[in-house]
Amino acid sequence: MLLETAGLTKRFGGVTAVNAVDLAVDERTTLGLIGPNGAGKTTLINLVSGVLVADEGTIRFAGADVTRERAHRLAARGIARTFQGVRVFKGLSALDNVLIGAHTQLRPDVLTRLVPSRRPAETVDALALLERVGLGRARAHALAGELPYGDQRRLEIARALASRPRLLILDEPAAGMNATESAALRGLMRSLVAEGLTIILIEHDVRLVMGACDRVVVLNFGRKIADAAPAEIQRDPVVREAYLGSEDAA
Amino acid sequence: MDVVLDFLRTYATAIAVIGISALLALSVWLTLYAGQLTLGNAAFMGVGAYVSALLGRHLDTPFPLALLAGAITAGIVAVPLGVTVFRLRGVYLAIATLAFGEVVRVILLATPITGKGQGLNGIPPKTELWQIYLSLAVVAYVLWRVQGSTVGRAWAAIREDELASASQGIDVGRFKLAAFVIGALIAGWSGGLSAHLTFSIDPSDFGFSKAVQILVFAIVGGIPNVLGPIVGAALFTALPEILRPLKDYRDIFQGLILLGVIVFLPRGLVTFLDVRRTRKLEQIGAADVA
Numbered sequence: 001m002l003l004e005t006a007g008l009t010k011r012f013g014g015v016t017a018v019n020a021v022d023l024a025v026d027e028r029t030t031l032g033l034i035g036p037n038g039a040g041k042t043t044l045i046n047l048v049s050g051v052l053v054a055d056e057g058t059i060r061f062a063g064a065d066v067t068r069e070r071a072h073r074l075a076a077r078g079i080a081r082t083f084q085g086v087r088v089f090k091g092l093s094a095l096d097n098v099l100i101g102a103h104t105q106l107r108p109d110v111l112t113r114l115v116p117s118r119r120p121a122e123t124v125d126a127l128a129l130l131e132r133v134g135l136g137r138a139r140a141h142a143l144a145g146e147l148p149y150g151d152q153r154r155l156e157i158a159r160a161l162a163s164r165p166r167l168l169i170l171d172e173p174a175a176g177m178n179a180t181e182s183a184a185l186r187g188l189m190r191s192l193v194a195e196g197l198t199i200i201l202i203e204h205d206v207r208l209v210m211g212a213c214d215r216v217v218v219l220n221f222g223r224k225i226a227d228a229a230p231a232e233i234q235r236d237p238v239v240r241e242a243y244l245g246s247e248d249a250a
Numbered sequence: 251m252d253v254v255l256d257f258l259r260t261y262a263t264a265i266a267v268i269g270i271s272a273l274l275a276l277s278v279w280l281t282l283y284a285g286q287l288t289l290g291n292a293a294f295m296g297v298g299a300y301v302s303a304l305l306g307r308h309l310d311t312p313f314p315l316a317l318l319a320g321a322i323t324a325g326i327v328a329v330p331l332g333v334t335v336f337r338l339r340g341v342y343l344a345i346a347t348l349a350f351g352e353v354v355r356v357i358l359l360a361t362p363i364t365g366k367g368q369g370l371n372g373i374p375p376k377t378e379l380w381q382i383y384l385s386l387a388v389v390a391y392v393l394w395r396v397q398g399s400t401v402g403r404a405w406a407a408i409r410e411d412e413l414a415s416a417s418q419g420i421d422v423g424r425f426k427l428a429a430f431v432i433g434a435l436i437a438g439w440s441g442g443l444s445a446h447l448t449f450s451i452d453p454s455d456f457g458f459s460k461a462v463q464i465l466v467f468a469i470v471g472g473i474p475n476v477l478g479p480i481v482g483a484a485l486f487t488a489l490p491e492i493l494r495p496l497k498d499y500r501d502i503f504q505g506l507i508l509l510g511v512i513v514f515l516p517r518g519l520v521t522f523l524d525v526r527r528t529r530k531l532e533q534i535g536a537a538d539v540a
């Protein structure tokens with residue numbers, strides 16, 4: 001078990017955004033996280049990545065209790081993420097974005113940088129990552145904020161991968177992508193899992209979720225209402241009700 | 251050669267002041283580069299000035315050591331201050347650091363050893379022009395190179411987006427504090443140089459107007475690269491001299507120039523060349539390939 005949460009709860013004022021959620025993610029698998037808008041998916045991810053601190057419950061990552069650890073510590077432990085609605089560093093080049101993603105992998109190099117030197121190894125790695133997500137080297141020096149939206153999403157994934165994470169959390173990565181791009185994303189995810197990565201995917205694109213995930217967890221009003229293989233989820237009456245309303249109402 | 255020496259002799263003080271202003275502008279550039287607006291550097295300059303002058307006077311400390319002690323004292327003061335004020339952002343951070351400056355000023359005014367309101371007089375003129383410009387060259391070179399390092403990129407990332415920075419494993423609080431403390435060290439060092447240039451110092455030299463002046467140097471010069479603060483400091487220190495023939499209208503023209511730069515080159519004087527290049531490319535419809 002790479003990631004395990006027990007009774008995870010987060011309240012905002014009177015609203016319980018995440019309500020006693022148990023989550024278990026095996027190594028080298030892809031977990032889909034779906035649910036109607038406002039179901040608590042992003043809040044759950046913010047808890048797991050240390051952006052928010054839980055009110056109750058525990059989070060274990062790779063055998064360690066990380067419940068109260070903040071985002072930069074969790075990133076160093078190997079949790080990388082993208083954001084719903086991209087958050088690339090818009091005023092910096094695509095290459096710099098990826099190099100910043102590699103922050104935890106690089107030794108502090110202030111002193112060695114004082115002497116002008118040839119292109120360092122990390123730049124080579126960063127360029128290779130840009131190529132891998134389909135951005136190409138030609139755009140490496142473009143400002144991230146000037147890239148088309150789909151490219152910004154790809155850049156964000158490259159930045160997350162630069163930290164060589166064990167767990168990659170993708171928050172609606174296919175939003176704004178066309179069918180071809182979304183298929184390429186699915187191919188990328190598959191090859192990453194084959195290399196040993198574990199992925200949590202939040203996505204509205206049902207085909208992507210059903211095609212890419214080994215297991216799917218459904219949230220509704222902050223509670224986990226289903227946790228099963230994709231095929232079972234599609235048949236689950238509780239899930240259908242959450243998405244389509246109850247049979248009576250229909 | 252004689253012409254150059256004559257020029258240097260005539261304008262030695264102005265050239266020295268420009269160098270010190272440039273150092274101060276670089277000291278605040280560092281926090282601005284990390285996206286933090288702080289106004290404490292005039293006070294750090296004051297700490298460096300008083301500590302180095304008092305050490306020289308009472309303990310006969312050699313000049314370089316006195317300078318170093320002044321800089322380090324400013325850096326040490328910056329640590330607890332930074333830990334406290336970096337809970338705040340934006341204007342609130344600026345005001346909190348400004349308040350710190352006032353506290354320093356009032357302490358200097360009330361303490362017998364700092365000469366209270368009269369300040370310290372008869373400080374030996376030990377600062378040489380080459381010392382100022384060597385310091386400036388070293389600081390500017392190091393800051394220029396730092397931009398391409400993991401630390402420089404972390405500061406740029408924090409300026410762009412703190413939350414996303416933390417998710418990349420950057421300890422945002424620590425990096426902000428580092429920028430602040432290194433800035434204080436540079437300001438403290440320039441304070442020592444300044445004190446041993448001007449013969450006398452008093453608390454009003456390091457107050458609100460100095461804090462704003464330092465900020466103006468950096469912002470008007472431009473934050474995108476380290477040349478900006480140096481250009482800004484040189485221009486705004488030399489301007490009163492250049493505009494001397496205008497007599498009473500001098501301040502008005504200085505204000506107009508400041509206004510013009512802010513309106514037409516909001517990212518600073520050093521972006522002037524970039525702007526021209528972009529315009530040209532737009533004219534030939536080639537902005538996309540730029």
